[in-house]
Amino acid sequence: MVETIKKFPTEQLKCWNEAKNLRKSYYENYLNAHEKGGVRWAGGAWSFSSIPAGLGEDVYSLTGEPYGATIAFFKDFTAKCHEATEAAGFPRTLCAYMRNYWGSILLDKYILADGKVIDEHPAPDFIWQDHICCSHGKWYQVARWLEEKKGKKVPMYCVDVSVGYPMDKPLEEYKINYIFQQLNDGVEWLEKVTGREYDDKLLCEAVWNEINATRLWADICTLNQAVPAPLDEKSMYSLYVMGTIMKHRPECVAFYEKLKAEVEDRVRRGIAAVANERFRVITDTQPPWGFLRIFREMEKYGVVSLGSLYTYGLIGMWKYRPDGTWATKDLPPRKPQTREEALRMIVEWTVDRPEWAHFYLPEAKTKMMLSIVKQWKVDAVLLHYNRGCEGLSVHIAENRHGLVEAGVPVFPFEGNMGDEREFDLLGTLARLTTFFESMGLKKLRE
Amino acid sequence: MICLRIELRLFVGSEKYKCGDFIFFSSNLYNVLGSAYLVEEIFQKFKDWIDNRHEYAKEWKERTNRKIIGYFCTYVPEEILYAADILHVRILGSHEPPTVTEPYIFAMFCHLCRDCLAQGLKGKFDYLDGIVEGQACLHLRQAFNAWRLHIPVDYAYYIYVPHSVQNPHATPYLAQELAKFKHSLEEWIGRKVTDSDLDRGIRTMNRNRELMRKIYEYRKLDNPKITGLEAMEMVLSSQMVDKEEHSKLVEQLLRELPNRKLNRNPGARLMIIGSEDDDRIFMQNVENLGATFVIDEHCTGSRYLWNNVSPSEDRLGAIAERYIERVPCPSKDWPEFTRVKHVVNLAQEFKAQGALVIQNKFCDPHGIEIPPLKEALKSIGVPIYPLEFDVTVPWGQFRTRVEAFLETLTGLEDLF
């Protein structure tokens, strides 16, 4: 039996194309950095990207996870990448982004945001990474090893941030200091490997940009508490990504300011992301990128996904208020003035990143997800048992427990963010609709 | 002496091992039976310790009424636990499909972490007063957390051992982590851990590692005096029993080993490489195919005992230094591949002809290093063959691969 319900008004996002263009030019800028006499570096989306910014205005980066995800969008290229890494002798159970990335080096091909494949993988001038998940440091260590086989020596610096996460008290000073010292050495290292003089002013700017960008994104996510939700997870993917590729850049801050204004306006006018919203869900980790149509299937049941701990907390910065609500983290009292101040500020800003917390404590992730469920008026949670990412699916079974015990309906599904061989679309859809029907939902008339 | 003697009787029990408990004190028995017999008894003892590890621990606890702590990873500074008069035993699996862990750990995490947790959930380690983990990988961290949340223990502590062991700030940082850990231990056991306690811990651990390393020397001989299985059982048992007691036995072994005649053809000289490995049946099966494991690179083997603490006034600093500079777990070994270099040295020192790489399915840090490892070993003429280990090992399949690998190393040349 199919049902019909009243529909909310919808509108295409105005800054949609701007988002697309920012992403497009990002990959091109990295590619063409040298033509403009610029510097290009590679590292993770979580690396302290504001530090290399002190090398000059013409410093461009390629962050690994978004690049791995971009590859995952284009199944043929992904398949080639996996074939290449497996042929090189790497197990197929490794991080899927990492295998995509290595594959791109092994094939010596580079893919742009629109899927255009270019010959020759542009090697970075240096690698600037951080390490919290077992694969972070290894990822670029191998990337470097592969480049070296092609005769390119790439220097690598990797900051260890695996100092833990205190549930309720602030992190001890010696832990903050451990990271700070590494960054401090890092600045000198950057000068050494690039032969450039380091500009502390640019550093302070970049740090302040990053702090603002990551706050703005949290604000935007908060707006999704509204009914109907102004944004859905699928479109958020194209928006949060700015924070993963250029969180320290002024363009990012500017874009998020514009976006925030637009979303506020949507809320004011009751514009929905999904016209027939009537059941609100969230997910947790990265989706199987090649199969975003699951979200379309969900809409047929009037189900909208408001986002995920991943889209909210990967780069958005949050904290618990005294009243127990989860909200945007407060802006530090003033913009940093010196290198020391800037480095300390960014360390203290970063250490309680939501997506880092649950690397250590399952309770932390459960608590945050429960807050989202409550504050965002969520009806059910979809947990992606993501075979492609150890880091974000660590403790996931515990989270399932925590949510179920708190009375939240949970739908766990197995998949892989970057390796389509490990995602069974038809089977998952069948189980998903079973879940919705067990929730008493029926398919809606088109 | 006396108490030791009784204790051994208590748990060795059966007639067969009677002479086992005289090993330490009675040389006249040795004169009667000769060293050969003695050596076999010692190896038998290592086996028994492994097979009866839980009985041993319970008995130890009853006798000493001291605390026992289980640890998951060799990054836990045992020196400090020893100094606190705590028996520290390593938590390992049973190689039975871990059904009970499904609700707590997603099955894409390695079988070791699931198998360890399964042991806890089944109550096999019900004598533990606490658990400690020294940060290494996500997998064991998950086992630690699930244990903390679902299995009653009085004490659970996670040491944030730094990942970036190649960076100069790691040692002082770890020293502070260790101070914090020591403090929390003191609160738990209700007494201070003094410098002389720490010295004792360091001494005891160093001695045990040193003795086992000396035994490893006998694996370099053209006809090794000890098989890979025996070496594995020696090191495994050292992670399960009181170090003093273990050292006494290894010391004895060290005295007797030179006279040992192993009447077996060593066959191909193999190296075995991987993360945790306590699969004794696999070792035995492979060595029965006409090969000998002359060296290993496992954290249940050489990696565990290769480095010592160099004592200094700053005890915790010295201990920290040892854990930062030890042969690293691949999860901590970047940006340089120092472990790969170490493996190459081992292969040369111990004259390995080929290497089997045991890849515990889903262990990313070790899996990532296979190609660089392969390249490095190939450059010194040592071929490798990787085998993916899961909770159970399909020997039928592996037998063919291993035998064929051995055939390429030796065997069939003269038949063409």
Added chain:
Amino acid sequence: MSEKSREFWRWREYRYTMPDMDWHDTKVVTAGVDIGSVGSKAAVMLDGELYSYAAMRTGGESEETAIKVMNWALEETELKTENVPYVVGTGYGRVNVPFAKRTITEIACHARGAHYIYGPTVRTVLDIGGQDCKAIRCDEKGKVMSFLMNDKCAAGTGRGLEVFTDLIRVPIEELGKTSLDVEDEPPPVSNTCVIFAKAESLALLRQGRSKEKVAAAYHLAMVNRIIDLLIKVGIEKDFVVTGGVAKNTGIVSRLERKLGIRPLEPKLDPILAGAVGAALFAKALYEKEIGLR
């Protein structure tokens, strides 16, 4: 026998003796017995030339099978097992060949057997067995240089084909031909697990796809997995396929199309490669034993 209960997967067992050969005037009679997980083969050789052979299904009792297949190979030759001075056992059940003096792995035997069957130019051997798939690199003497075996997945094995052929009710001997009976290649079945690949194929059939199309999809998936393995081991010409599946044109021709390398034509039944290799090793071993080499 009703359509349903007919066992399409059960392939025909057979034996053969070279009519123009006589064992009376030969120096060395040896044999190789290859007990695979699905099929068992025995090859008897006279001075290193194939004389008589048999191939049958491996029963639940491999020792029994070994005796059966050996006797069957010797049938019509007046030879008895005890007249064969040296037998080498190979294959999954090699340890269960009671009359074998020595066992050698199927890896080594297939390489050497391929060298005999296809000649000295062979460098890459693909053996698709009942439940595993081996990619072997060898030298001009037929000696193994390196090899890989598939990881516990039957999607690329004979057993997988048996399950499948039963599903679409086509005798296994005709399966390959059937799969080629399509104008254009359909996408491969997506599942690597043999059971799910079967389920997926069933779903396709129920959607009204023809047997041929579904067979093509299944074969394609199987070929893709096999190619993964070949890429890993590094394929070098000449390339040959041994084992029962070598007779499946649906597999072989697709391999050729995808790799752009034409596998050599066998001079003999490629299912015998393992047994022949074993018999050749037996010859060398026997000659050593009696001091001939």
Added chain:
Amino acid sequence: MITAGVDVGAKYAKIVLLEDAKNILANAKGIVGFDILKSATEVFQKALDNTSLKRDQIVHVVATGMGRKAIHMKPPINAGEIVPEVIADAKGAYHLIPTVKTVIDVGAEEGRGVKVGENGKVRDFVINERCAAGAGTFMETMARALEVGVEEMGPLALKSTKAIPMNAQCCVFAESEVVTLIHSKTSKEDISKAIHDAMAGRIASMVLRVGVEKDVALIGGVAQNPGFLPPLEKELNTEILVPEHPQYVGALGAALLALEMEAK
């Protein structure tokens, strides 16, 4: 009032004709061929013939099972509603065993665990993903490797007391282990037991994801296998109830749902 439930599974179609939630007038089953509608219709007709009822005497038909869509609104069966298996399972099991809290359904290609709430509603459920080791087909593949009939497997297993750990993450991986055991001359009884233990372990670990609450019921085709119950009870360490005709529980649930829908 007479209603019907049709459960079109991966292998068999099962039909239950029900009168007023009380007495089952007929149940019938038949193999599902390539043409689902045709196969289902044949079985449906068989059920009608057994009771000399006509289609139009049946007020409402509800279909479930992976082939349910094929008979939705299609004559002659004209199933008016389709529901997922877990919903039908919970309903049917609850009707037969009102105290049931956990239902385990093991069919040809799927294993399912369902937490049952008040009035037979689904509280939570889990379905095996991507691995068939927890399903009936697994047993068939193993039976072939052992060269015995699938119906012999259970009885064989019951004759053994040996425990051989076997990894059933993948049923083919398991098969190589089986072949290895055969070659190492392990008895068919012991191997068969190892297979059942492995499969039970697989199902248990899946069901444990949703948790096991008494009473526990086992339904579906595999429930008829006597060798499967003991290891499953051991793995979950709880007593497990098997209703009469476990294969028809889904169809019964569908028939009951049909009745409810009519009542509304």
